[in-house]
Amino acid sequence: MKNAKLVGKSDLNKKSVVRLNERLSIGDRDILIIGGPCTVESQAQMDTIAQQLTGSIQALRGGVYKPRTSPYAFQGMGTNGIEILARTSRASGLPVVTEVMAIQQIETLANQVDMLQVGSRNMQNFDLLKALGEVDKPVLLKRGLAATIEEFIMAAEYIVSHGNPNVVLCERGIRSFDNYTRNVLDLGAVSALKHLTHLPVIVDPSHAAGRRELIGDLSRAAIACGADGLIIECHPEPDQSVSDAQQALSLPAMAQLVESLRPIATAVGRHLPLSPVQNPALMAA
Numbered sequence: 001m002k003n004a005k006l007v008g009k010s011d012l013n014k015k016s017v018v019r020l021n022e023r024l025s026i027g028d029r030d031i032l033i034i035g036g037p038c039t040v041e042s043q044a045q046m047d048t049i050a051q052q053l054t055g056s057i058q059a060l061r062g063g064v065y066k067p068r069t070s071p072y073a074f075q076g077m078g079t080n081g082i083e084i085l086a087r088t089s090r091a092s093g094l095p096v097v098t099e100v101m102a103i104q105q106i107e108t109l110a111n112q113v114d115m116l117q118v119g120s121r122n123m124q125n126f127d128l129l130k131a132l133g134e135v136d137k138p139v140l141l142k143r144g145l146a147a148t149i150e151e152f153i154m155a156a157e158y159i160v161s162h163g164n165p166n167v168v169l170c171e172r173g174i175r176s177f178d179n180y181t182r183n184v185l186d187l188g189a190v191s192a193l194k195h196l197t198h199l200p201v202i203v204d205p206s207h208a209a210g211r212r213e214l215i216g217d218l219s220r221a222a223i224a225c226g227a228d229g230l231i232i233e234c235h236p237e238p239d240q241s242v243s244d245a246q247q248a249l250s251l252p253a254m255a256q257l258v259e260s261l262r263p264i265a266t267a268v269g270r271h272l273p274l275s276p277v278q279n280p281a282l283m284a285a
């Protein structure tokens with residue numbers, strides 16, 4: 001892809017490693033598991049997830065600015081949610097990832113969280129991408145709802161060409177004709193992105209499937225296919241989630257899913273760093 005001057009793979013062996021903090025990185029031998037709710041709802045919700053999933057997840061997710069289809073749907077807790085994320089992160093030591101929807105949100109979020117997510121709906125918001133190029137925080141760039149692989153790669157090129165090399169790509173399913181699943185997980189894209197770019201690639205099986213019973217299989221397939229990590233939605237009371245309830249895993253289900261990845265990671269020469277010992281959700285499973 002000739003215009004992908006910075007993110008394209010000129011040397012076949014080149015692989016970028018993006019650091020989340022002093023201890024954690026994405027794109028090396030270790031698989032990174034990010035877990036958490038679609039939406040931050042309360043301090044207790046986030047603290048429970050962090051405590052119960054010790055030994056299963058290495059980072060927390062949770063939206064405080066939510067890109068909802070309906071303007072009448074819950075739009076996120078905003079700044080109160082950022083404070084909740086920051087407190088849970090400080091107490092648990094887990095880094096946090098959250099979505100940034102607008103340029104004016106960048107500064108506050110960048111001061112409080114470890115990674116800024118660009119959601120599917122904003123993948124080609126070029127002014128937002130340029131602004132994120134000037135930030136000293138890693139960016140998780142999700143594939144647009146119907147973006148081609150080239151469009152996805154060029155969106156990453158916007159961020160990197162504006163000064164921020166720390167971009168992680170996320171395949172989260174694309175639109176197709178069948179609505180049994182929310183989207184169609186494009187594992188071919190994971191492989192293609194690994195061939196075409198040196199950036200780490202993770203998979204979001206939750207938004208791809210939209211149905212919790214399919215998330216385990218898609219997660220295992222993603223790791224077998226070479227993904228560098230997963231971002232998965234889970235909730236202490238999945239059916240009560242204020243958004244995306246059908247795709248939220250319970251905490252025991254999340255812990256079990258992570259355990260099921262271990263042999264697959266080993267088979268593809270990767271490593272799942274966390275130990276299940278002392279994992280409360282796993283004991284409850």
Ligand SMILES: O=C[C@H](O)[C@H](O)COP(=O)(O)O
Pocket residue numbers: 038066067068069070073243244
């Ligand atoms: O809440 C967030 C959902 O993951 C997604 O962004 C939008 O979903 P919706 O169509 O239910 O608003």
Ligand SMILES: C=C(OP(=O)(O)O)C(=O)O
Pocket residue numbers: 038063067099118119120121142172204207
């Ligand atoms: C809204 C989200 O995902 P996507 O942008 O992939 O739809 C999300 O991860 O909260």
